Amino acid sequence: DIHMTQSPSSVSASVRDRVTITCRASQGMSSWLAWYQQKPGKAPNLLIYKASSLQSGVPSRFSGSGSGTNFTLTISSLQPEDFATYFCQQTNSFPFTFGPGTRVDIK
Amino acid sequence: QVQLVQSGAEVKKSGASVKVSCKASGYIFTGHYIHWVRQAPGQGLEWLGWINPNNGGTYYAPMFLGRVTMTRDSSISTAFMELSNLRSDDAAVYYCARSMKNGAFDMWGQGTMVTVSS
Secondary structure (H helix, E strand, C coil): CCEEEECCCEECCCCCEEEEEEEEEECCCCCEEEEEECCCCCCEEECCCECCCEECCCCCEEEEEEEEEEEEEEECCCCCCHCCEEEEEECCCCCCECCCCCEEECC | CCCEEECCEEEEEECCEEEEEEEECCCCCCCEEEEEEEECCCCEEEEEEEECCCCCEEEEHHHHCCCCEEEEHHCCCCEEEEECCHHHHHCEEEEEEEEECCCCCEEEECEEEEEEEC
C-alpha cells in the first residue's frame, strides 16, 4: 500500500495569507494525486486532481503541484470560507489511501 | 442535478451487519465507479473499495476483505455497501463517492452515520 503523509498537521493563518500544504507518498506515483477540502459535518469536496488540475467551480486561488513522491497544495490568498481540513489522496494504485489531513484555522 | 443521496443513520449491535444505500441521480449511473469511504469521529478518511455499476465488478481494500460486500441495482441507480460482524471501531460516517476516469472523487453522498453498541 502507498502510505501518505501531510505536513503540517495544522496551521494557523490570517485572511489573505498564502498557505502551502505538503503531501508525501511512500513510493512514486507520477501525478495521480487529488486534494480535497472538508468542512465540519460535511463530505469532502474535490479541489485538485492529477496533482495540478483545478476541478471545475473551484476558485483559482487554489493550485497544486508536484509529481513522484512530493506534492503541494497552495492557497494563494486565504479567504474566510477556506478555513477547513485538507486531505490528499493517491489514485495511483489500489487500495486508494488518504493523507491524515491538515487543519487550517484562524490565527 | 447530479447528486448521490445516502440512506439514514443506523444503530447496530456488535456482531451485526449494516447495509447503506447510495442513490445516484442526474447522470448515467453505469458511467462511473462508486467508491465507499469512511471517517471515524475526529479521524481521517479510510477507503473501503469500489463497485463498477456497469457490470457489478468490485474491489475491496484488503483490511475489509471478508466483511464488506458492495452491490448495485442499476434499475434504480443505487449502490449498496454492507459491512458485517460490526465492531466498536466500525463506528463512523460512511460516504459513497463517484470517481472520474483519473480516479479522483468528484461527487460525494452526504454521509451515513453508523453507531455500534455493545
